[in-house]
Amino acid sequence: MNSKKLIVLGSVNIDHILNVNEFPKPGETLTGTHYKISYGGKGANQAVAAGRLGANVQFIAAVGNDDLGKNFKQQLQSDHIDTHSVAVIDQENTGVALILVNQQGENQIAIYAGANAAVTPEYLDQFADDITKADAVLMQLETPLATVEQAAKLAKQNNTQVILNPAPAQKLSDELLAHVDIITPNETEAEFLTGIKIITEQDAQQAAQLLHDKGIHTVIITLGSKGAWVSHAQNGVIVPGFRVNAVDTIGAGDTFNGMLITALLEGKDLKQAVYYAHAAGALSVTKAGAQTSVPTRKEVDDFIQSQHLSMRN
Ligand code: ADP
Numbered sequence: 001m002n003s004k005k006l007i008v009l010g011s012v013n014i015d016h017i018l019n020v021n022e023f024p025k026p027g028e029t030l031t032g033t034h035y036k037i038s039y040g041g042k043g044a045n046q047a048v049a050a051g052r053l054g055a056n057v058q059f060i061a062a063v064g065n066d067d068l069g070k071n072f073k074q075q076l077q078s079d080h081i082d083t084h085s086v087a088v089i090d091q092e093n094t095g096v097a098l099i100l101v102n103q104q105g106e107n108q109i110a111i112y113a114g115a116n117a118a119v120t121p122e123y124l125d126q127f128a129d130d131i132t133k134a135d136a137v138l139m140q141l142e143t144p145l146a147t148v149e150q151a152a153k154l155a156k157q158n159n160t161q162v163i164l165n166p167a168p169a170q171k172l173s174d175e176l177l178a179h180v181d182i183i184t185p186n187e188t189e190a191e192f193l194t195g196i197k198i199i200t201e202q203d204a205q206q207a208a209q210l211l212h213d214k215g216i217h218t219v220i221i222t223l224g225s226k227g228a229w230v231s232h233a234q235n236g237v238i239v240p241g242f243r244v245n246a247v248d249t250i251g252a253g254d255t256f257n258g259m260l261i262t263a264l265l266e267g268k269d270l271k272q273a274v275y276y277a278h279a280a281g282a283l284s285v286t287k288a289g290a291q292t293s294v295p296t297r298k299e300v301d302d303f304i305q306s307q308h309l310s311m312r313n
Helices: 042-052 066-080 114-120 121-125 126-131 145-157 176-177 187-194 199-212 252-265 270-285 296-310
Strands: 003-010 011-020 036-042 056-064 086-087 095-101 107-113 136-139 161-162 218-221 228-232 235-239
Touching: 003 042, 003 126, 003 145, 003 199, 003 228, 003 252, 011 056, 011 066, 011 296, 036 042, 036 066, 042 056, 042 066, 042 136, 042 252, 056 066, 056 121, 056 296, 066 086, 086 235, 121 145, 126 145, 126 296, 136 252, 145 161, 161 252, 187 199, 187 218, 199 218, 199 228, 199 235, 218 252, 218 270, 228 270, 270 296
Parallel strands: 003 056, 003 136, 011 095, 056 086, 136 161
Antiparallel strands: 011 036, 095 107, 218 228, 228 235
16 A cells, blocks of 8 residues: 555445436336446545555545445444544434436436535634645535635645545636646536637637646546546647547446646655556456446556556567
């Protein structure tokens, strides 16, 4: 395990996934074809990815005082995550995502924040010391925005690196953006934040430049199977991804973020870290689900080695 310390601040959700032939109309009841409960939430997914891929990670989050929440917390521990800052909230449910998936693979999702809403700036105060001493803090936007803003400010003031995965997309203040060191939107989120639709490389650099202008040194726009646009100190390049047979892309971005920061904390340079993140992201799309599809570090290292060998042959 890495000696550098990572804090992930984020959400925990129990995903209830029901496959249906078609979406029900208002007032209609339909019978589903397949039902599954799985652990999710962008925060938990990224904490699991970082933990499984070798980071020394502490998770700041909250679950409800229900069986699912308590089991979830135990599961996080088995991925080497320090969960002393995962609160169990009385009288509250663990966050829930109700997901309907139709035959075309489209989804309809309704979320209940539940215990995630208890991750307030006051709650964060208890772990202020941990943030100031950590090497990096990784966040997304499923926790109350005021908490994300406070964590970013505190981290920046204490030279803790701030990585923001701005998902799901929402409007962000210039003050928050000025506290971010690395931002990792996908194409949709980059468009939401900058108003620029990413079609060409010029579009990607223009969007990255707008984010640089807000004070962010490193902008990584993930481009699905195409890889990522990586712009640092105003200079952008495309770092291509890996070609794999995709089964489902759920959690690809979360795995990418978890591996990216793990590799950076190991001392890899930016391009190398993105390369590792692509390998982990690509492996994750070859399996179904979010946390279930996060590879182990050995799988990532073996995959990278096999790519090097096939390039030499
Ligand atoms: P998100 O999951 O947040 O929408 P992306 O779709 O951009 O983000 O994917 C994030 C990363 O996951 C990509 O940069 C790439 O490394 C990897 N990835 C996603 N989809 C694929 C794919 N079909 N094949 C290979 N790698 C993929």
